[in-house]
Amino acid sequence: MKKSFIVFLILIVFLVSLFSAYLLKKEESPLSKNDLEVITNGVGVNIKRDVTEEDIETIADAGFKWVRVDITWEKVETKKGQYNFEDTGYDDLNKWLKDNNLKPYYILNYSNNLYEEKRSIVTERGRNAFTEFASAAAQRYSGQGAIWEIWNEPNFKTFWDPQPSYNQYAKLVKAVSPVVKKQDKSGIVVAPAVSGLNKDSLVWLESLFKENTLNDIDAVSVHPYRYSSPESISEDYIKLKKLIGQYTDKNIPILSGEWGYSMAQSPEHRLTEGQQANYLTRMFLINAQQGVPISIWYNWKNNGGDLNAREQNFGVLWYDSEPKLSYLAIQTLTNQLEGYHFSKQIHSDNNGDYILEFKNSDDEKILAYWTTNSNHNSIIKLATGKGKLISMLGAVRHVEWGKSIDLKFLPSPSYLVIE
Structure with a gap:
């Protein structure tokens, strides 16, 4: 009798859990984790x-x-x-x-x-x-x-x-x-x-x-x-x-x-x-x-x-x-x-420079970078690699670099797509 009662309680807890999960799924906000x-x-x-x-x-x-x-x-x-x-x-x-x-x-x-x-x-x-x-x-x-x-x-x-x-x-x-x-x-x-x-x-x-x-x-x-x-x-x-x-x-x-x-x-x-x-x-x-x-x-x-x-x-x-x-x-x-989602902000020695790293589910990276000051070049430390530089309006240039890359910072953001 006692064993049957315990099994009954386990079954009730299981059904309640299923029902709660159903309600949560049904009422899920459009601001899901992915959207956020x-x-x-x-x-x-x-x-x-x-x-x-x-x-x-x-x-x-x-x-x-x-x-x-x-x-x-x-x-x-x-x-x-x-x-x-x-x-x-x-x-x-x-x-x-x-x-x-x-x-x-x-x-x-x-x-x-x-x-x-x-x-x-x-x-x-x-x-x-x-x-x-x-x-x-x-x-x-x-x-x-x-x-x-x-x-x-x-x-x-x-x-x-x-x-x-x-x-x-x-x-x-x-x-x-x-x-x-x-x-x-x-x-x-x-x-x-x-x-x-x-x-x-x-x-x-x-x-x-x-x-x-x-x-x-x-x-x-x-x-x-x-x-x-x-x-x-x-x-x-x-x-x-x-x-x-x-x-x-x-x-x-x-x-x-x-x-x-x-x-x-x-x-x-x-x-x-x-x-x-x-x-x-x-x-x-x-x-x-x-x-x-x-x-x-x-x-x-x-x-x-x-x-x-x-x-x-x-x-x-x-x-x-x-x-x-x-x-x-x-x-x-x-x-x-x-x-892609925002990953981190990369430090820059130049005040007014922004370098934001974005990642996707495959851990691929894109850097979005710009400056609030006048145009200038800055050398950024980066693991050896290659990729594409894409301007704010979509112009594409293929690049390769060693342990750092020389980037031109403009008031218009650019994208470094790391391949």
């Missing part, structure tokens, strides 16, 4: 709703894996309780994404004058209605490993009017997150898509974290725009990681949910086409070095033809859809680093 490590799995771009199917195909050709786009509440629900995803173009867009093996990064926003007076949600009625809208969207586009971002830049008055409120936003996150997770078990919920990553935004984030919101989300999304070069982000990420660690024991990654450089930054900060391509490439590389699993470049295409207008000149394509150098730069990066 492989740089090209996290490369994305922001689009506007007026993109065409050809745009989506071209985005895939560039090597982007994620597409970030608004699902605008007031566009979808023009009559109370009725959600129109078909005529608003979202069904077509979602189909194009699936056809091209692209993952959706959906932003659930903004307000709706059927329920709220301003561009914010400050009433229980508005919160309940927005939650129903979010539930309908998550159910309709479930099973794709989508990212679901709650709002966009709620710490910025333009997007949370008349006054940004971490308290009201926290209430929205707590209402929406469990509903979205229930409707789309393959998805991941992120917030708050905070505007800026600086002293002020860190204060706002800490206030939000004090509302216990980190227990409701899977990642913290930030928009670290700046006039300075991409490398300046490193200290800000360190501060944010430390802040997150003060308010949760969960492993909460940071997503660079929107970041780009306009060629018309300001009268004092103007970029050439080549400089924008440099910054784009370095942004993705630095984010990989900092352990940021997903990076979204803003924007896919210039919004207009005025070359002096900042907002119109973030695109990797010109307004007429012709590719910029930035398009060639991202295509080169994704082609070269497909399947």
Whole structure:
């Protein structure tokens, strides 16, 4: 009798273990270990709703894996309780994404004058209605490993009017997150898509974290725009990681949910086409070095033809859809680093020089290197070998070396593929 009981207990433990493993597998986040490590799995771009199917195909050709786009509440629900995803173009867009093996990064926003007076949600009625809208969207586009971002830049008055409120936003996150997770078990919920990553935004984030919101989300999304070069982000990420660690024991990654450089930054900060391509490439590389699993470049295409207008000149394509150098730069990066993850940063005696080592599953190595200073040559110690030098825009040169290699450091990253 006793032996039978022990066998019965062992069987129960075994079945419980199997069931638990099944649940974990079923609810696995799209930010799996592989996604967290492989740089090209996290490369994305922001689009506007007026993109065409050809745009989506071209985005895939560039090597982007994620597409970030608004699902605008007031566009979808023009009559109370009725959600129109078909005529608003979202069904077509979602189909194009699936056809091209692209993952959706959906932003659930903004307000709706059927329920709220301003561009914010400050009433229980508005919160309940927005939650129903979010539930309908998550159910309709479930099973794709989508990212679901709650709002966009709620710490910025333009997007949370008349006054940004971490308290009201926290209430929205707590209402929406469990509903979205229930409707789309393959998805991941992120917030708050905070505007800026600086002293002020860190204060706002800490206030939000004090509302216990980190227990409701899977990642913290930030928009670290700046006039300075991409490398300046490193200290800000360190501060944010430390802040997150003060308010949760969960492993909460940071997503660079929107970041780009306009060629018309300001009268004092103007970029050439080549400089924008440099910054784009370095942004993705630095984010990989900092352990940021997903990076979204803003924007896919210039919004207009005025070359002096900042907002119109973030695109990797010109307004007429012709590719910029930035398009060639991202295509080169994704082609070269497909399947590779960041391994380590190699020390350089020259301040401003960056040498990042990437490896793939076969332990093959690629070095991405550049400088934030002026052009110069530097001798790097390296085991005897041969390989290819590939420029930021894809030019290839075969090389061999002894115990060191003489590399030319430019503001535009180059790749040394070690064979």
